[in-house]
Amino acid sequence: MAIETAEPATPALGSFAVATAAARRRERILYIVAAIVLAVLIVIPLSSLDAVQAAGLPLVMDRYWFRVTTLIAMFVIIAGAWNIIGGLTGYPAFGNVVFFGIGAYTAGTLITRASLPYATAVVGAVVVCAAVACVIGLPLLRLRGHYFAVASLGVAVATGEVINNVQFFGGASGIFMPIIRSDLLFYYLMLGGAVLTVGTTWLVLHSRFGFGLIAIREDEVAAGVIGVNTTRYKVAAYMLSAALTGLAGAIYAQWNVFIDQSTAFNLDVSIDSILMVLIGGIGTIFGPVIGAAALEFLIQTFAGSGELAVWTQIGLGVLLTAAVIFLPRGIVDFFGGRSSFTREYVRRTLRETGV
Amino acid sequence: MAELIVLGLLLGGVYVAVGLGFSLVWGILNIVNLAYGALVMIAGYITWILSVRYGLDPFLSIPVNLVVMFAIGYAVQYVAINRIVRAPFLYTFLITFGLDLIVVNALLLLFKADFRSVNTFYSGASLAVGPLVVPYVRLWSLAVAMALAAVMWLILNRTRTGDAIQAVGADKDAARLVGISLRHVYALTFGIGAACAGVAGPLIVTYQAITPSAGGPYTLQAFVVVILGGLGRVSATVVGGMLFGLIEVLAQAVPGVGAGYTNAIAFAVLVAVLLLRPRGLLGRLA
């Protein structure tokens, strides 16, 4: 491991690991690649505009690809949001989908009952999610390990069930919204949300707030004793995570036009997002992005119906089991220069975690 | 009121059966098995096949289930979970979720998604005690659950294997120093846990139809039972199961709250107990 002796300027707080020169060079590459990909993602969809079509340019993105890329962007938001509370703060909330549901239902209700414009409804949903996170976060974040994970799972299941039984929220039949037909709108909304999430993660990691969260993750008692207000920081991280997840939910609600308990409070959303962060690289900036893109692409291409979908789920299960055993730090960990995927790494990991 | 209490105790019986295996694996191996409900479903389907194809009564299929489920549990732990048993809890959590995905979907492939149920000549029969109408099936389930708890207590406290399991739960290094192989005892413990699911499965299938993905609620219920009762002792799970049965039945009797709120009640209880007594009422929550 090259021991870095040269004076590092102010090392990017994001790379909370061995600040070797190689690692920082790789990180710069990651940033550049990300910028290029973003530029491409912004330009390509424009090819579907009527004016552009009239000019005879090829249709690069058809409806199917719009759907897949928008879903991927949605999961970048959800996974990135989970990463803030699970990856950075070390509190793996297994029921973060509750905010996806609350965001969706709040937007849906504001639009259908209060007939607010879509934009206001989205903002309203985000605010409600943050407020709810603050209320349930204070008691919930006093729990640790298994207990926090399952308690947050419990809150998700219970909330879904309660909303399903309340007529004001459309009861079991869910909520129908006036249709807005525009693939481009929802694509750019989700993409914007994804950029916002990655940007937020970057900001958090480069601020006192991020420093405090990682200190809490590493050792909460030590963090408290050096002056980190652990309760306030944990709740703030939970609210931020909830707000972003709620944003995804609110956009999804109008995009999907119809929401009910099974679509808005589907636990698979929570678990898939955790798997994405784990495979992509927990606690990193681009981990959730890579994980979401890879996994959602896999799910969508094999989603199919009938047997194929079932086999996909089995494949997902095998992938998850293998990832947990062989790949605990995730893909970005290797590109981030922290370690290379060698047999030695796998053997050492197994030795450390196995019996 | 008396009827509600009886119903609660009967329901509690199933929860005890469901909770025992889950509590053992969590207490000794510190693994929260998200795939526990799926294991119960496997046992349910074994019972269903034996009943449909060979006409074997669900209660008589329990021995078969015990053996098959123990073998599955032992293998899963020995091959997969032992690899990451010392990793942070998030990974043991996720690996069991991976197993849940595999098992549920494998069952989907084999049995499709339609509901399966097992009815026997005595399914409908029930015992009338004054105003109380108690289905036989539920009575026997309670009896089997208590028998399972007794057997589990005997294994843990009166056998050399039980001593080894408890020793591993108390101090892993010290256990190795007296010659206990962790790999074997871990697999043994998970196997016994799965065998308990092998008892819960047949009990459930006698009064409820099952589908491959119907296991989820049982995992959550097992969790609530452990939180209510606490870890470390068989008696803790029995009390936890009974209490949970009572709470659920009584809560549903409250006007305005219907059967639709079963999971919501379960989790309201869970979160409340976690916040008030994270140690669980009786046992120590290691």
Added chain:
Amino acid sequence: MASATRAGTRSGAVAEPSPLLEVRGLTAGFGAGPVLFGVDLSVREGQLLALIGANGAGKSTLLGVISGLVSPSSGRVRFAGQDITGAAPERIVALGLAHVPQGRRLFATMSVRKNLLLGAYRRKLGRADSELERVLGLFPQLKDKLGRDAGMLSGGEQQMVAIGRGLMARPRLLMMDEPSLGLAPIVVERVVEVAREINREGTSVLLVEQDVMIALEAADYAYVLENGRIALGGPAAELQDDTRIRAAYLGV
């Protein structure tokens, strides 16, 4: 560092029998880098050997490597003619090498009787009762405490149970890691007496101690470990007034 002086072993030992336990060139350590550097050490059949050294010299790590809890980065460990380097603890204890760990580490939630019986886990159950009688003979105070949870006992009593548990395996070599830690002086003396007694009955003993006088009074032969290296070794009687021990402890 002076290599281990191979001074004469117990008087009257004619042929040089291969040692019961032999450690050669052992290097091992935890995340924070190696703690042991090329350690050589051997215990003869029937010997009571002391390993002394200041806090943090690596004594417990050495025992951990020998009993299989810690895997060494290099070096060899042979016991009773077999190579047990890096072997699983359960196999090593079956060969007759018992390790009473530092801090006793009893099964706190289980009864004293169960703790002791578990000591004989690897052996045929039949003879466990006779072993139990022998252990209770050595530690009579435990007789009326067999039913109690091991965690409830006093420090001294817990140390006796820990040693008893090690003896239940009928070991050829018993390793004891700082039995005097946190015990009142009279209990320490009883523990040392027991070590001598079982040694006389044929069990070789490797006693790891931080307290120099206790160890040297009990042992025939002793090694001094300093910063993960064997600083010196020799018959215990000679080492008692060897000034180099003070240097190994206080580095001055």
Added chain:
Amino acid sequence: MRSVTKRFGGVLALSDVSFDVPEGQVLGVIGPNGAGKTTLLNCISGVNRLDGGEVHFAGQRISGRRPYEVARLGIGRTFQIVKPFASMTVRENAAVGAVFGSAQARMATAAAFRYADEVLDLVGLAPKRSLPVGSLTVPDRKRLEVARALCTKPRLLLLDEVMSGLNAVEVDEALEMVRRVHSSGVTIMLIEHVMRVIVGVCAQAVVLHLGRVLVAGQPAEVLRDRRVVEAYLGERYASRHAVGGSG
């Protein structure tokens, strides 16, 4: 400290402990294992809540306050079993102290890193600045604990057995470090087993035994006090060596 009391279940870890730490002094707290030394530190730093009595710092009552509030008032501490931030480098571990810490600290990240470099120099960890915490030896980890606590710019520094597990040479280096820290104007309260350190650097020593203050005073005197010898080596040893008067 005014009659501080702390109970764990039935066990009385601290009972009626009272003594003061004058500004600018180095005070040593000694006592055999299980005397309650670490519990005392936990009570002062807010990690444990008191069951009785009060703790005052610079005229303010701090017992009952949360650990981060106590840290902000200017009390830094280390842990007997080190608690590093594993995924951070040495420099980042120290800098976190400066980013948070007492009111005087709470710097912006850039300033925090510069201040961290100064402190790492003081404790002798400057050359290992960019290493991951995992590759540090035991003595270096203890130095990092001190550095992180120092970065919070405390007025009072609580050191919990910084010397245990060090060999003689490392003890001297650590002693030198404590002197440097003290001369930089920080009041220090030191929990130690190594008597050489207590006599070497402490102006006053307090002996805790079974949760009570047994004796307090000049280190040299205290160590000769018969009750202290008895607490450490047992009554028989004390009588056999006919230690000086009860003092």
